[in-house]
Amino acid sequence: MQHRFWLSLSLLLVFCYCSYGKWLTLNNVKVRQDPTELGGPRISIEYDINEPNLLPSSPAYVFIRYSEDAGQTWHLIPKTALRGNGHDLVSKAGHKEVVWWGTDQTSFSDFVMVDICVRALAMVQVPAGKFARKSLSGAGRDESKTQKPQSDLSLYYTAKYETTLAMYVDYLNEVGGDGMGWNKRMSHIERCGIKQHNNGTYTVEPGREAYPITYVSWYDAAAFLQWCGLRLPTESEWEKAFRGGFYLDGDHTRKTPNPMPERPYPWGEKTPGAGGLWRCNCDTDEDGFAYTAPVGSFSQFNSPYGICDLAGNVGEWTQDWYSTSFHAGLDGFRMVRGGSWMAVPVGCDAVTGATELPLKESSIMGFRGVR
Amino acid sequence: MNTVNRRDFMKRSVGAAAVAVLPYSSVRAANEKIVIGVMGLGGRGTYLAEKFADRPDTEIAYLCDPNTRRFARAREAVEEVQTRKPKLVQDFRKILDDDTVDVLINATPDHWHGLATIMACQAGKDVYVEKPMAHNIWEGRKMVEAARKYKRVVQVGMQSRTAPYAKKAKDYIESGKLGKVHLVRVFNMMQHPKRTARPGAPVPQGFDYDMWCGPAARLPYDPSRYWLNQWEYSCGPIAGDAVHQLDLARFLLNDLPYPKAVSQIGAINDLQDGRDTPDTQLAMFEYEDLTLQMESTLWTPYMKKIPSATRDSDKFPHWPFCSTRVEVLGTEGFMYFGRHGGGWQGYDSNGEIVASQYGRQADKAHQDNFIDCVRTRKRANADVEIGHQSVLLCHMANISYRVGNQRLVFDPKSESFSHNDKANTFLKREYRAPWVVPEQV
Numbered sequence: 001m002q003h004r005f006w007l008s009l010s011l012l013l014v015f016c017y018c019s020y021g022k023w024l025t026l027n028n029v030k031v032r033q034d035p036t037e038l039g040g041p042r043i044s045i046e047y048d049i050n051e052p053n054l055l056p057s058s059p060a061y062v063f064i065r066y067s068e069d070a071g072q073t074w075h076l077i078p079k080t081a082l083r084g085n086g087h088d089l090v091s092k093a094g095h096k097e098v099v100w101w102g103t104d105q106t107s108f109s110d111f112v113m114v115d116i117c118v119r120a121l122a123m124v125q126v127p128a129g130k131f132a133r134k135s136l137s138g139a140g141r142d143e144s145k146t147q148k149p150q151s152d153l154s155l156y157y158t159a160k161y162e163t164t165l166a167m168y169v170d171y172l173n174e175v176g177g178d179g180m181g182w183n184k185r186m187s188h189i190e191r192c193g194i195k196q197h198n199n200g201t202y203t204v205e206p207g208r209e210a211y212p213i214t215y216v217s218w219y220d221a222a223a224f225l226q227w228c229g230l231r232l233p234t235e236s237e238w239e240k241a242f243r244g245g246f247y248l249d250g251d252h253t254r255k256t257p258n259p260m261p262e263r264p265y266p267w268g269e270k271t272p273g274a275g276g277l278w279r280c281n282c283d284t285d286e287d288g289f290a291y292t293a294p295v296g297s298f299s300q301f302n303s304p305y306g307i308c309d310l311a312g313n314v315g316e317w318t319q320d321w322y323s324t325s326f327h328a329g330l331d332g333f334r335m336v337r338g339g340s341w342m343a344v345p346v347g348c349d350a351v352t353g354a355t356e357l358p359l360k361e362s363s364i365m366g367f368r369g370v371r
Numbered sequence: 372m373n374t375v376n377r378r379d380f381m382k383r384s385v386g387a388a389a390v391a392v393l394p395y396s397s398v399r400a401a402n403e404k405i406v407i408g409v410m411g412l413g414g415r416g417t418y419l420a421e422k423f424a425d426r427p428d429t430e431i432a433y434l435c436d437p438n439t440r441r442f443a444r445a446r447e448a449v450e451e452v453q454t455r456k457p458k459l460v461q462d463f464r465k466i467l468d469d470d471t472v473d474v475l476i477n478a479t480p481d482h483w484h485g486l487a488t489i490m491a492c493q494a495g496k497d498v499y500v501e502k503p504m505a506h507n508i509w510e511g512r513k514m515v516e517a518a519r520k521y522k523r524v525v526q527v528g529m530q531s532r533t534a535p536y537a538k539k540a541k542d543y544i545e546s547g548k549l550g551k552v553h554l555v556r557v558f559n560m561m562q563h564p565k566r567t568a569r570p571g572a573p574v575p576q577g578f579d580y581d582m583w584c585g586p587a588a589r590l591p592y593d594p595s596r597y598w599l600n601q602w603e604y605s606c607g608p609i610a611g612d613a614v615h616q617l618d619l620a621r622f623l624l625n626d627l628p629y630p631k632a633v634s635q636i637g638a639i640n641d642l643q644d645g646r647d648t649p650d651t652q653l654a655m656f657e658y659e660d661l662t663l664q665m666e667s668t669l670w671t672p673y674m675k676k677i678p679s680a681t682r683d684s685d686k687f688p689h690w691p692f693c694s695t696r697v698e699v700l701g702t703e704g705f706m707y708f709g710r711h712g713g714g715w716q717g718y719d720s721n722g723e724i725v726a727s728q729y730g731r732q733a734d735k736a737h738q739d740n741f742i743d744c745v746r747t748r749k750r751a752n753a754d755v756e757i758g759h760q761s762v763l764l765c766h767m768a769n770i771s772y773r774v775g776n777q778r779l780v781f782d783p784k785s786e787s788f789s790h791n792d793k794a795n796t797f798l799k800r801e802y803r804a805p806w807v808v809p810e811q812v
Contacts, residue, residue: 136569136595185451271576283443315443342447346577347440354444355414364447 021166021209022295024051024060024120028095031116043100047086047118050093058306059091060120061157061371063229064098065174067115074117074174076229089123089157089371117174121167121228122160123371124241124305127250128153131240132262135337135351137320150236155250158233158241159368161295161308162316163224165193166209168216171224172202181223183361185215190291191363210294212314212366218334218358221317221367230369232319235353237370238337242266242311242350244304258304264349266303266310272345280312281341282348291363292341311348314366315340322355333357340364399473405745408433408466408496409476410487412441415501415528416478420457421448422734423476428742431457433466437579461579463487467494474745477501478528481611482587482604482800485510486808488525488755492517493812497524497745499738503606503614504758506586508766508786509799510808511759517812518755524744526751527758530737531615531710532622536730540708540715541623543726548717549701553660555620559613559667560674560694565644568597586806600646602773607648609667610765612695615710618753618761620663620697623708626757629783630656630663630764637772641670654768665768677711685729688713770797 029047045064054060064087067074077100079088086096133151172181172194182202186194192215193208216224218232225231233241243263249256260268265279272279278287279301289297296308303310310316321332333355339348342364346352356365399405407429409420416436424431431449434442434457442459449457458465466472467490475491477484477500485505491498498518504527505511518525531537544552570591574580580592587603598604605611621627633656637649650669655662668674674694681688690696690707699706705722708715709730717726737752744751763786770788771779774797780789788794802808 340443340447343443344439344577346575347443349575352440352575356444362444362447363451364443 021164021204022121022161023167023170024049024122026062026118026120029118045086045098045100045116045118046096048095049086049090049120051122052093054091054093056091057125058160059089059123059125059157061123061159061228061230062087062090062096062098062118062120064100065117065119065227071115071174072176074115076227079229090120119170119228123157124160124307126153126156126158126237126241126305127245127248127252128155129245129247129251131245132243133236133239134262135235135239135353137235137322137335150234152251153236153240153245156233156237156370158237158305158307158370159230160306162212162314162366162368163221164209164295165204165211165213168213168224169194169202169204171227175223175227176200181216181220183215185361185363186213188215188363191215210296211292212295212309214292214314214363214366215361216317216366217361218317218356220361225367225369228369230371232317232367233370235318235320235335235337238310238316238318239350241305241307242303242338248304264351265301266307267301272311272348280309280339280348282312282339282345283342284345289341310338312339312343313341314338315343315354315362315364317365317367321358336365399746401746405429405473405742406432406471407474407476408435408463408469408472409445409478410435410463410466411477411479411483411501412436412438412445413478416476417441417445417448419476419478419499419528419738420445421452422738424449425452426738426742429474430455432469432472433458433460435460435463435466437461437582438575439577440575461582464490467491467496473497474499480583480598480604481506481606483585485514486586486802486806488514489517489808489812492521492523492525495521495523497741499526499528499741500755500758501528502618502758503610503762503765504755505762505766506606507798507800508763511762511766512786513808513812515755515759520812522748524741524748524751525755525758526737526741526744527753527755527761528737529615529618529753529758529761530733531619532733532757533737533740533752534712534730534733535736536712536714536728537619537622537708537733539728540706541625543715543717544623544699544701544706545625548704548726549699549706550703551660552624552699552701553662554700555624555661555663556698556700557613557616557620557663557665558674558694558696558698559609559616559665560671561608561612561667561669561676562672562674563608563642563650563669565642566595566597566600566646568645569593569595584803586800586802586808588801588803597646600644600648602647605648606762606765607769608669609649609652610762610769613652613665613667614762614765616695616697617663617665617764618757619708619710620699621757621761621764623697623699624661626760627658627661627663629760629781630658630767632657632778632780633764633767633771634778635768635771635776637768637776648769649772652768652772654764654771656764656767663764665764677709677713682712683731687716687727687729690716766797770794773797 026047032044034042064077065074084098086098130152186192193205244258247254281289281293315336318335336354423429475496570593574592636653638651640651642650652667654665677688695710697708705718712730712732714730719725740752
């Protein structure tokens with residue numbers, strides 16, 4: 001995934017990249033620089049993406065980052081600087097090419113060595129339209145007078161999976177660690193599983209790559225998603241992703257009514273353990289997981305859009321915040337939605353939420369991104 | 372050890388006079404951990420559970436809330452810092468029934484503070500109860516009686532009076548630097564929203580709403596926090612917070628005794644959403660040669676609680692817009708005092724600052740004091756009698772509001788109002804069986 005080249009010499013150094021931990025696999029990645037007469041190089045980034053299920057309703061989100069100082073600092077290439085069919089939302093498998101007219105965004109000069117990283121993660125489309133918003137903003141704690149629960153949302157995309165340890169470790173290694181985004185509880189082998197090394201790098205404990213990241217504050221989550229070019233969902237976005245809109249194809253076409261628009265759980269009305277079949281990772285000895293589960297472990301019980309683990313596993317930070325007079329001297333509360341591996345089964349429903357101060361780091365809280 | 376079956380005992384003691392006095396329980400050895408059950412797993416209860424779990428000398432054995440959805444956050448916080456896995460229960464009587472439990476932490480809504488504390492005392496538990504200590508004046512007195520009768524340590528969560536800087540301020544006032552103090556102004560000025568009542572929503576699975584209502588009427592379930600503004604469950608948002616500053620004012624003046632009378636201008640000036648409780652309260656409590664004034668609002672966003680960056684630092688708040696300050700006015704000097712570790716500053720008759728001290732928050736020290744008292748059987752810093760006297764001021768102001776902002780003369784001996792039957796109807800609530808505070812605790 002990481003590619004280094006001498007900008008002015010057009011020397012390509014291509015490294016093999018094996019995706020893991022719910023990053024999508026990109027093959028045959030190549031970077032090429034072409035001289036132009038337009039005052040700067042034209043950088044071409046090519047790769048193959050062979051995910052079988054790439055569709056407009058379930059695209060990949062591809063983002064590209066670069067470093068001019070041998071990996072000391074990294075920057076996200078703005079979407080507006082890229083052209084081609086292989087960045088942002090990619091809804092069809094095959095060979096992709098992205099063109100970056102880099103000099104507009106960088107301070108490149110001759111003989112600068114540049115590293116390029118291309119990553120992709122699975123997204124799911126949530127079509128525009130109305131849905132049944134049942135929860136109260138801030139779990140009824142909204143005292144900001146400004147938050148209005150929305151029940152009619154524009155088109156957006158949400159990550160199919162909760163952010164994984166593998167993804168987060170990539171982030172830590174790129175942003176330099178050194179305390180940023182890291183806390184030592186993340187080394188808890190059963191509840192998280194990130195090892196910090198003396199040289200300041202991080203690795204995932206073997207076998208835990210696809211487990212969800214935990215012990216992240218709201219600020220950590222927001223920083224990771226800024227690194228990706230994504231953001232946290234609002235409470236309304238989270239809830240619509242959970243139970244679906246009144247029409248699953250959206251209000252523009254209205255061909256596919258949601259059979260249960262007020263469903264309490266992503267899969268419908270049955271409680272998580274109804275009939276002895278466990279549909280999400282919650283507080284029971286019978287769902288197969290004592291702590292978190294690898295993301296997608298209950299994929300037969302996804303939301304109507306095919307989004308995994310909205311119920312249980314880890315509670316998910318949302319973007320909305322709520323002030324409260326009792327803590328007006330502190331930072332406002334943020335909402336965490338979706339229950340967790342430690343929640344009672346009925347607490348993994350569409351409306352249960354917890355208000356947490358944004359610095360809270362917990363083994364039952366993680367996040368996913370939206371665009 | 373007591374041989375009375377505890378379940379039988381509890382049956383007798385709820386709604387009827389207890390017939391037995393528990394023997395004085397043995398105090399745990401210094402190297403034994405104090406065992407705690409936490410009742411009420413909202414923000415404050417979860418915070419207290421985490422803090423007591425993180426101590427080397429205490430451990431959490433039970434986490435209790437009628438709403439099972441509240442278990443996870445508290446359990447996670449506790450299990451992060453202690454190895455013992457707490458039991459999760461919806462009925463706090465399971466905590467009281469367990470002889471291995473020493474302490475009940477009561478961080479419930481206001482309407483549960485009194486009865487659960489009394490039942491815990493009857494069951495031989497010491498209690499850390501959150502403020503406002505009692506839902507009504509009569510109930511507060513019964514809490515005191517229960518604590519004394521069963522020789523229980525009851526600490527009220529009014530931690531500010533434990534702060535060393537508060538003691539220094541008190542010493543400064545007692546030294547006479549302010550002259551004779553004739554006026555104390557207590558501020559509690561906040562920002563609350565209008566709320567929309569949503570009565571009649573279905574009770575969520577996993578929530579024992581009947582238990583949540585307990586001694587209060589079982590009104591139609593409302594998923595919002597509208598209950599904060601209903602007399603049935605609450606003393607009101609003003610009382611719930613202003614009691615801290617009122618208690619500080621009492622502390623600074625050597626625990627002022629009962630006031631002679633209360634006058635009140637209370638109103639719902641801005642938050643007209645059908646609530647019971649006022650959003651504006653200007654109450655004046657009359658003492659022998661002192662007036663204690665409480666100025667409270669719920670619609671003043673520019674008035675700020677002391678910022679987190681100031682609370683535990685060598686800084687003072689911006690006093691004019693400090694929403695939780697106390698002003699002490701003497702014949703020779705003036706003092707600003709700030710809650711939340713805001714420190715204090717003394718001024719002379721020329722308005723010059725002549726004494727200052729930065730403050731620190733006292734949550735940890737208050738918890739230390741409680742555990743120390745559990746072991747030594749001393750009275751706690753915010754003993755139940757002190758808690759009763761402080762919340763009594765809130766109740767007096769509320770009752771004045773409820774009878775049309777009348778001036779009410781208070782009879783300390785009977786803890787009732789003189790010549791005002793209507794006001795006296797608010798001294799005690801109606802309790803819903805079986806959750807009745809008995810006359811004889």
